[in-house]
Amino acid sequence: MPLDSSIYTLSALRLDGRRWNELRRINGQISTQQAADGSSYFEMGNTKIICTVNGPQEQKRGGGRDQSNEAKVEVEIGIAGFSGVDRKRRTRNDKRIQEMQYTISSAFQNTLFTHLYPHSTIAITLHVLSQDGSLLAACLNACTLALIDAGIPMSDYIAACTTGSMASYADKEDEADPLLDLNGSEEQELPFLTVGTSGGEDKVNVLIMETRVQMARLEAMISVGLDGCKQIRGILDGIVRAHGKKVLQSKVS
Amino acid sequence: MTSLKRSHASTTPTTTLSSKTYLRTLKSGKVQKIVRELYLRQDIPCSSQLCTACLDLAPAGFHRKTEPFVLSATPSGTKEYPEGHYLVPDTNAFLSAMDLFESEGGVFQDVIVLQTVLEEVKNRSLPLYNRLIALTKNEGKRFYVFFNDFRLETYVQREAGETINDRNDRAVRKGCAWYAEHLQQAVKARKSARCPAVVMLSDDKDCLRKAKKEGIKSSNLQDYVSGLPDADRLLDMVASAREQRVTKESKAELLYPDYLSISAMLTGVKNATLHQGIFNVSPYNYLEGTVNVPSFDRALIIQGRESSNRAVSGDVVVIEILPTDQWKAPSSKVIEEEDVGKNENAENEDDAPEGIVSEQERRALQEEVRKTHGRSTEGQSQPTAKVVGIIKRNWRQYVGHIDKDSVRSRAKESRAQQTVFLIPMDKRVPKIRVRTRQAGDLLGKRVLVSIDSWDRESRYPVGHFIRSLGELETKGAETEALLLEWDVQYRPFPKTVLDCLPAEGHDWKVPASLEDPGWQGRRDLRDLLVCSIDPPGCVDIDDALHAKQLPNGNFEVGVHIADVSHFVKPNNAMDKEASLRGTTVYLVDKRIDMLPMLLGTDLCSLKPYVERYAFSVIWEVNANADIVSSTFTKSVIRSREAFSYEAAQLRIDDRSQQDDLTNGMRQLMMLSKKLRAKRMAAGALNLASPEVRVEAESETSDPVDVKTKALLDTNQLVEEFMLLANISVAGKIYDAFPQTALLRRHAAPPKTNFEELSNQLKVKSGLELRTDSSKALADSLDICTDPNEPFFNTLIRILATRCMMSAEYFCSGTQAYPEFRHYGLASEIYTHFTSPIRRYADLEAHRQLAAAIDYETLDASLQSRSKLEAVCKNINVRHRNAQMAGRASVEYYVGQALKGRVLEEDGFVMKIFSNGFVVFVPRFGIEGLIRLRDMAGDGEREPDSLFDAENYFLEIKGEKVQRKVELFQKVKVKISDEAEESTGKRKIKLQLV
Structure with a gap:
């Protein structure tokens, strides 16, 4: 279905009624699964993810002795067959999933203090229950929450979001609005990128774009993305603090 | 265990979340369930200038521009709503009366278009949606789109068991109620007394009743319009309301068979039990149509009103093949609607149940069947089919005139509503039944109408x-009529387009300094002796040429084309307008430009004695006209002279002229003859079409005479080099962009196209037409001569041209390389490059060539195959329409030139029917039908005749006339003019002498 971009040109409202710079409803919980060392549940609109962290723990494979003196971050993503519009079975070797796994693990490899845990593994498992755009960004945010829950030291939150560019390219090039936090149907039609930062908006950890976009628009898209990451960091921080308060209260009483 | 319940906190203070769930069916038959979030907000303004509260809400987009408020603070009032009113039409109001909303003159202003309505209109009809969007952009009309489905207060959730229509109606009513209340508050805040009413327009009785109950002001279209000034004119523009039809349905007999359901049609087409194609009606017989489908190499015949089942020429239909015993031969008879259906009554409301096929029609067709059977010609019957469904209607607006016999009371003052027949100019379109109150006024006028529906009982x-164009046969009305009929965009360029022109206007000059960015990547070719050769009086000069001898004995030849792409940048308003227009349209007395005058006739035009930007193709060719090397470059040139064909010819022939420019032209002439010889040897076709020129008196531009166009050597000179340039450029852009080059192809005609012509030649002249290749065809056309009749060869060429396919633009990625071939020119690859001022395809080719030589980067729109395909599709249509409009214009003027004169001329019989024949008169390039009926005087019977379809002759055995008419026979005809009853056109009437 071609995205109805005519609504946007008429009203500056997106298909779901948001303005260009609005995030979808974001909701997250920490410690959702007692069995794991750390866990979280995270929603960005209708994209819903469960994340569990196990470790740091000894490396599973006993074969060759691992010489590295920092922990390895292993990520596994399972996308449920019922999560999308079409019921689809994804194999473990799906190239797209592998790439997401690699992106997440390398982002956290540099943010976590892995040198504290030599010869060990931190295993992150993500279950995608429902997807409606911004999948990678939601995964990164869910991981941040779960890793905090697991108590693994890290330098800062990684907060991520997507930005796109309105498709009315045929019109005036310089008036193509950047859009924050795309949903599924927007993602299918518009050029978009995923950006993840740590420390407010100081450091960009992840920046991925798979579609083509005119050079001139990129700058606006990235700056809107950085701003979005800052907002999301605030939301994540709120979730962590609320959880902390609850934990403390239960300790006191 | 923690539960994962969803929290209900909203993200921002102004939005609340809801969601929309719906099912959709894909083309593959798969069903998907889609869940979409919906963020409801309270910051969508009402856009009324009365309201101050909403001013603060004005949305800030990324670029922080705010939209001004549209709806007037003092909207106009009517009798019923003296304090002014805003209109809120529902979907059906727009669907049935878009013309009404578009009408000028202070009515239908201050309209609120609800999002619910807008989306429903879009789902129902895309063209209407586009017209509605255009209305919202029109500042004078003050249409505002209110996004009610995103506003918290006006959002309506579909209830269980509620149909989507009911939900939408409820949303419209809620929107009205909200507006009414909101305005009340606004007015209170301003302390002004006048509060405009919010009036819902709907034709749905149920909805109106509910609105009344909820206290919403509402009205149906009819009542509302009746309260306006000039109501009669406006009322005619409402599509005939469904209500009236519903009341009729109960007693009316269903005349036509029902259509199959969409899914049945799709399955049928998939299984190849049904076929899909475009329905074309024969220009000679309105009861016969043909459909070309891929699985048959010959067009399928559809005969009779019942078989064509309400299809109008141009519709995409689904057809079913009839059993073999019902197959028919293509009609050999001329049947015109005016003859057969003369006495029908447009008002057939109560008594006289109308039969689907009238008695006369049945007789006309039956006669036919009897004749075909009588001759026992099984071999002649062809696959015949009937229409079982319609995929897509291709109805447009039709120009025509009112059948004066169908008007009951002619008095101009009579305001009674009556139903009249409108006879379209296009003979292939059936009469249209129109209800009007102004029949008296409209008699004798050209009018524009549109078809609303065609029900089974009608x-x-x-x-x-829609509107009247003016008196029949006045120049203005006729010109506008033919422009409308061929869908030529003739309105003046809008301001947004003119804004794209260079600010210097006519003072624009090639920059003097070579440092200027305009010179970047351009070669300075100002010292070359360039000249242009065009028809006399040409102002949009696309091309110029030069040639000079090189020291090594070879020649340097250059073709310089106006550099339009320098001025028209991709995707700006001017480019879009040009891509819509597609081509410049040449009529006898006027030109409808693709680009604004400033560019077309001045800045781009390669006028003599001034410097102009150009795009040059320069070859080195040897004395044999073989290309040694070629270069493409942007350049600056200064044309030395602009010749007309005649002037150039005189100059070349004048031996006393020995300057370099003239010698260059002689070299060009010499090379062009060699190029032409080579092209002909490769099998290029020399085709002919009857071309005439209308000579007009210079001041009044009234036509005085008609001349056939003369062809000089200089015409061919220019043509050869343009072909060469086009072919070279096509190769270059295809190399650079194998997937997206814009090319032009001319498919080889299928053998069956020539069957009839070659059979006719064999029978009548004992000549053979070979059609295995273009070379064979060219050679066999050359020997098709008649020693006694020099024109015979041209006649055959004209007929052969009509058997050809039409050439088309395409995007290289959509065809395999062998399919690129241009059959007529016998070239492997071809494009249009040489006329960017008047053809959009050339402009695109310029851009691609500029990117291919790394002059500039290629715009994204030229890299996408789907975009290019859309462009090609449009310009193919525009190109054909432009040709048709041009021809229609010549036809009209030829008629005017001959007005009141009676001449005798030679003609040739081109086609024979069982009750008439077509004669072509080369002197005027006209062809006309002579019917047997016309040979008889008033009140006499049509003369008897014997028609032999196998030997192509018709023997007339009348009381007065006794003669035999054969195909290709030379006859003397008397030419006079008459205003044709059926189309209202002044047409030439031919009579056998």
Whole structure:
């Protein structure tokens, strides 16, 4: 279905009624699964993810002795067959999933203090229950929450979001609005990128774009993305603090 | 265990979340369930200038521009709503009366278009949606789109068991109620007394009743319009309301068979039990149509009103092949609607149940069947089919005139509503039944109508009147009529387009300094002796040429084309307008430009004695006209002279002229003859089409005479080099962009196209037409001569041209390389490059060539195959329409030139029917039908005749006339003119002498 971009040109409202710079409803919980060392549940609109962290723990494979003196971050993503519009079975070797796994693990490899845990593994498992755009960004945010829950030291939150560019390219090039936090149907039609930062908006950890976009628009898209990451960091921080308060209260009483 | 319940906190203070769930079916038959979030907000303004509260809400987009408020603070009032009113039409109001909303003159202003309505209109009809969007952009009309489905207060959730229509109606009513209340508050805040009413327009009785109950002001269209000034004119523009039809349905007999359901049609087409194609009606017989489908190499015949089942020429239909015993031969008879259906009554409301096929029609067709059977010609019957469904209607607006016999009371003052027949100019379109109150006024005028529907119980489609173009046969009305009929965009360029022109206007000059960015990547070719050769009086000069001898004995030849792409940048308003227009349209007395005058006739035009930007193709060719090397470059040139064909010819022939420019032209002439010889040897076709020029008196531009166009050597000179340039450029852009080059192809005609012509030649002249390749065809056309009749060869060429396919633009990625071939020119690859001022395809080719030589980067729109395909599709249509409009214009003027004169001329019989024949008169390039009926005087019977379809002759055995008419026979005809009853055109009437 071609995205109805005519609504946007008429009203500056997106298909779901948001303005260009609005995030979808974001909701997250920490410690959702007692069995794991750390866990979280995270929603960005209708994209819903469960994340569990196990470790740091000894490396599973006993074969060759691992010489590295920092922990390895292993990520596994399972996308449920019922999560999308079409019921689809994804194999473990799906190239797209592998790439997401690699992106997440390398982002956290540099943010976590892995040198504290030599010869060990931190295993992150993500279950995608429902997807409606911004999948990678939601995964990164869910991981941040779960890793905090697991108590693994890290330098800062990684907060991520997507930005796109309105498709009315045929019109005036310089008036193509950047859009924050795309949903599924927007993602299918518009050029978009995923950006993840740590420390407010100081450091960009992840920046991925798979579609083509005119050079001139990129700058606006990235700056809107950085701003979005800052907002999301605030939301994540709120979730962590609320959880902390609850934990403390239960300790006191 | 923690539960994962969803929290209900909203993200921002102004939005609340809801969601929308719906099912959709894909083309593959798969069903998907889609869940979409919906963020409801309270910051969508009402856009009324009365309201101050909403001013603060004005949305800030990324670029922080705010939209001004549209709805007037003092909207106009009517009798019923003296304090002014805003209109809120529902979907059906727009669907049935878009013309009404578009009408000028202070009515239908201050309209609120609800999002619910807008989306429903879009789902129902895309063209209407586009017209509605255009209305919202029109500042004078003050249309505002209110996004009610995103506003918290006006959002309506569909209830269980509620149909989507009911939900939408409820949303419209809620929107009205909210507006009414909101305005009340606004007015209170301003302390002004006048509060405009919010009036819902709907034709749905149920909805109106509910609105009344909820206290919403509402009205149906009819009542509302009746309260306006000039109501009669406006009322005609409403499509005939469904209500009236519903009441009729109960007693009316269903005349036509029902259509199959969409899914049945799709399955049928998939299984190849049904076929899909475009329905074309024969220009000679309105009861016969043909459909070309891929699985048959010959067009399928559809005969009779019942078989064509309400299809109008141009519709995409689904057809079913009839059993073999019902197959028919293509009609050999001329049947015109005016003859057969003369006495029908447009108002057939109560008594006289109309039959689907009238008695006369049945007789006309039956006669036919009897004749075909009588001759026992099984071999001649062809696959015949009937229409079982319609995929897509291709109805447009039709120009025509009112059948004066169908008007009951002619008095101008009579305001009674009556139903009249409108006879379209296009003979292939059936009469349209129109209800009007102004029949008296409209008699004798050219009018524009559109078809609304064609129900099973009505013999003719029902339409409504849009506007009158003026008196029949006045130049203005006729010109506008033919422009409308061929869908030529003739309105002046809008301001947004003119804004794209260079600010210097006519003072624009090639920059003097070579440092200027305009010179970047351009070669300075100002010292070359360039000249242009065009028809006399040409102002949009696309091309110029030069040639000079090189020291090594070879020649340097250059073709310089106006550099339009320098001025028209991709995707700006001017480019879009040009891509819509597609081509410049040449009529006898006027030109409808693709680009604004400033560019077309001045800045781009390669005028003599001034410097102009150009795009040059320069070859080195040897004395044999073989290309040694070629270069493409942007350049600056200064044309030395602009010749007309005659002037150039005189100069070349004048031996006393020995300057370099003239010698260059002689070299060009020498090379062009060699190029032409080579092209002909490769099998290029020399085709002919009857071309005439209308000589007009210079001041009044009234036509005085008609001349056939003369062809000089200089015409061919220019043509050869343009072909060469086009072919070279096509190769270059295809190398650079194998997937997206814009090219032009001319498919080889299927053998069956020539069957009839070659058979006719064999029978009548003992000549053979070979069609295995273009070379064979060219050679066999050369020997098709008649020593006694020099024109015979041209006649055959004209007929052969009509058997050809038409050439088309395409995007290289969509065809395999062998399919690129241009059959007529016998070239492997071809494009249009040489006329960017008047053809959009050339402009695109310029851009691609500029990117291919790394002059500039290629715009994204030229890299996408789907975009290019859309462009090609449009310009193919525009190109054909432009040709048709041009021809129609010549036809009209030829008629005017001959007005009141009676001449005798030679003619040739081109086609024979069982009750008439077509004669072509080369002197005027006209062809006309002579019917047997016309040979008889008033009140006499049509003369008897014997028609032999196998030997192509018709023997007339009348009381007075006794003669035999054969195909290709030379006859003397008397030419006079008459205003044709059926189309209202002044047409030439031919009579056998």
